[in-house]
Amino acid sequence: MKKIIKLAGIMLLVVFAASSCKKENRPLDLSLTPVGTLATPNDNADVKLDPTSSANILFKWDAASTDDGGLILYEIAFDKEGGDFSKPVYKAVSDGGGVKTEITITHKDLNKIANAVGIASSSTGKLKWTVIASKGTNALPSSASRTLQLERPAGFAENPVDLYITGSATEGGTDLSKAVKLKKVEDGVFEIYTSLKAGDYYLTDKNADGGKKYYIENSVIKEGANVVTVTGTAKTYRLNYDFTSATTKSSEIQSIGLYMSAYNTEIGTLNYIGNGVFEAASIPVEFYQFSWGRDERYKFIIHTATGLEYKGSTNANNVSPAGQAASYFYLVPVTNSQWDNTYKFDPSADRKNVKVDVMLQPNAYTHKVTVL
Structure with missing residues (x-):
């Protein structure tokens, strides 16, 4: 009898729990009134894009509404001038992870969007934008949209990472x-x-x-x-x-000269051997005798078809190369100053011949001096 009473009690609890679950299983309220008003930028606003700068545009709109005050998320959508946003060319969630009624878009990204809708570089064209509000699975675009006129500069919307x-x-x-x-x-x-x-x-x-x-x-x-x-x-x-x-420049390189500061002249010539490397197999070096000691400073002169260019150290004044980091030998554009931004030969190079390599390659513009 006790077992029957106990079993009956358990069954009553199961029925009560099931009944309670049914009462709490209410349908999700997805009611939503879409965005009604777009605030900024103004309709037909004209923007001259500068994708190389940090310039941006703030897009703002009035909030959508819902009966129960639930969470609403927003996306901005862009389409061609005659598009209906059924297949927008670009969408992005608003600031704050989609919660805010605004989004800041850089000129760089707008340049990409303009390219996606068919506005060519160095030309002007229009696109449309609107806002999609969503609550759960219910996503509704605003009935309002605005046009934006964009003037693209020359250049590509997407730059290659490697070339x-x-x-x-x-x-x-x-x-x-x-x-x-x-x-x-x-x-x-x-x-x-x-x-x-x-x-x-x-x-x-x-x-x-x-x-x-x-x-x-x-x-x-x-x-x-x-x-x-x-x-x-x-x-x-x-x-x-x-x-x-979208521009290109070409300069013919004739040779590279090894310039020694104390003599104020080039003491050797490096010729191109391939793979971005210029080389002189053997150049005699003799430091210049001043009253205070022997001077060993040098840098490089690039001979182009249109003139001379100087390559030297990032440091205006340098120390001896022994024990220095690889960056000591890096080459950067410098002035034709006789003494500034020079390197120093290792002391062992005095009155010896040296092999000199200038490597102008993707990983670094640098050089190497080997005492023979």
Whole structure:
């Protein structure tokens, strides 16, 4: 009898618990009134983009509403001028992880959005924007939208992370896996010291299949599968490609001189041997005798087809190279000052011959002096 009573009690508890669960299992309230008013920027606002700066635009709107005061999240959506936002070209959650009724978008990102809607570089075009409010699975776009007119500068919306040069005119030939990598000077700007011979070349962001391809037309960088044709004898160049402005520069490099400060002249010539390296196999060195001691300072002069450029140390005054970090030998543009930004030969180089290598390669612009 006790067992029956106990079993009956357990069953009553189960029924009560089930009944309680049913009472608490209320349907989720997804009711939502979408954003009604867009605040800023004004409709048809005209923006001249400067993606290389920190400039930005603040987009703001009135809050959506819900019956139970539940959490509402927001996304801004962009579309082509004639689009209906059914397939927006770009969406982003608002500030505060989607909670705030505003979002700050940089000119750099707006430049990418403008490119996505088909506004070409160096041109002006329009796009539309609106706000999508959501509560749970219920997402509703605002019935309001605004137009933004954007003026894009020259240059690319997406700069390559890496850049290679390849083709029959290049040192790596047509084998894409041997494409020659350029030095990234800054975001979107690349440089290389290399030789070009008769043939053709193009630029790519990968030394493997599937990379984007670029070519040069009238000194302007363009994306596409065209090639650049090179004629004449092989020459050494410094090639510079600036994707932020879609421009390119080319300078013929004739040689590099080893300049010794005390003599105020070049004591040897380095010639290009390939792979970004200039070399002099043997240069006689003799320190200059002053009353206070023997002077061993030097730097480099790059001879281009249009003039002279000086490369030297980041330090205005230097110490002896023994025991110094690799950065001691780094090369940066300097002035033609006779004494400033020079290096010092190791004392053992006095009255000896030295082998000098200048390496202008992607990992670093540097040099090495070997006493023979």
